[in-house]
Amino acid sequence: MSDKAQTPVLQTSHLGIDFGGLTAVDEFNISIAPTEIKGLIGPNGAGKTTIFNLLTKVYQPSRGTILLDGKDTRSMSPVQVNHAGIARTFQNIRLFDQLTVEENVKIGLHDHIKYGMFSGIFRLPSFWKEEKRAHEEALKLLDIFGMADEANVRADSLPYGAQRRLEIVRALATQPKLLLLDEPAAGMNPSETEELMNNIKKIRDEFKIAVMLIEHDMNLVMGICENIVVVNFGKIIAEGTPTQIQNDPQVIEAYLGGRKEED
């Protein structure tokens, strides 16, 4: 693939964060190509979600730089990072519970609906035009996951799997360059996981975006990721294609426990 030749959509160097005396993430260097699907795996507590929180600026990094499309995100807030092109989902689902499915997606479209507060209050023509466009756009996005029929259902009354899918649709609605998925398959059965895999690929191909995902389901990770980064205790211990990762002794040690004492 020619991915390597293009400028990476995301590049981090020496990224790290300390919580008090604890170094949660250190020397995290990765590079994601514009249409790459990258996996981020590691044992529980390895710092995977912390890395997502650093990339989206929920936490401010203690050191290192994040380049998004060549731009430094140092001074950006979470909102600005989203506008610059990173969208994410959450490990513990964070939907807007009291809003409908369609309204949840419209929040994702917030920055792309172009009318002001006064057009909204006085119902000027731009309100009707943009609302109509947002409605159509939302349904189109929901259709990717076959959820257009549930557009008027309240988000908190959806089944668990559908809530996870809705989070992805909402993230996608912000028109990101990089989509971060935090355990998208958690709580899904094998057939749902299979469908999710196909959908993630479809999203990448249709929207031409990069995807980075945290996942414990190895079938999914090995099945769709072109590259995998393995972290343990906040540091990268291995990086490579699924085959390389599966045969890496350090990875096996991290997951299954090593025989450190004998070394």
Place this chain on the structure above:
Amino acid sequence: MDFFKKIKKHTKISFLNYGIVIAFYFIIQVVAMSGHLTNSLKGQLIPIVSYVIMALALNLVVGISGELSLGHAGFMSVGAFSGVVVSMSLAQTIPSTGLRLLCAILVGALLAGIAGVIIGIPVLRLNGDYLAIVTLAFGEIIKNVLNCLYVGMDGAGIHMSFKDTASLNLAADGKILINGPMGATGVTKLSTFMAGTILLIVVLVIIQNLVNSRTGLAIMAIRDNRIAAEASGVPVTKHKLIAFVTSAAIAGAAGALYALNYSTIAPKKFDFNTSILVLVFVVLGGIGNMTGSIIAAALLTILPELLRKFADYRMLIYAIVLIIVMITTNNEKVRAFINGLKKKPKQEEAKNE
């Protein structure tokens, strides 16, 4: 009927609310014309409208934006006293009472809105219950400031002092507009029930259209999940501020309407109890439910008058009524009954209201 089905649910609710207000207006007009309107109810009309507007404004903060304000009476008094000063000082310039009332309401809303910005900018950057604490303090501070505010007017213009009436240095033809703890005295009554109803409709249009737009959706998203809203690219402080300042400005407008219904109005009218009273309307009507706020505010403003014959036991009965309402609205059977009513065609529901 197909047409009705196509209309979105919140559009139906909006028009139901306009319907309730207009129906209430016409019912009162018919009763008044047939001569059955008692004097006590007649005197209550503008307070009812003012409190309904207050409840709607507070519901925007409590129900839609999910923040708690315990000092909305403070914004009401800012609007009330600035409205009084405007209406009195313009008495010669603008002879038309309607136009003068409009000016008073607009200035009241503007100043209360500015007070909202001053409080909102630092406080709404924080997460948690800080707004409740700060607005509580604001309500008390405003009350005390107004208690020692003296405003007078003569040929040279408006004079202000925080000491006493003498230090206003008014000319011989001067007139005291606001007299410290006595408040505003000798106010020309400008508010009419019709003007109040028009203001109420305008407020309903503003609040409902705001809530059902991109901005309102963003405000509700922040209420439901702040972190996810930020991650979806919704600026948090900006939208909390929009909700809070709009609410403060509307409370100011309600205050101006309320004050210009009386010939004297004292700052202590807008104390902590008034803030809590409005909060009771909102909670009892259902948080986030505009129809509920309208009905609860109207009924609970009339109720103390209706209970007048119980004399000393009035507030006791009032409390009991509140408790009964809370228990019954949470009763499964009553809820099923209300839901059953909702399924019937809209016209019937409007009648039931």
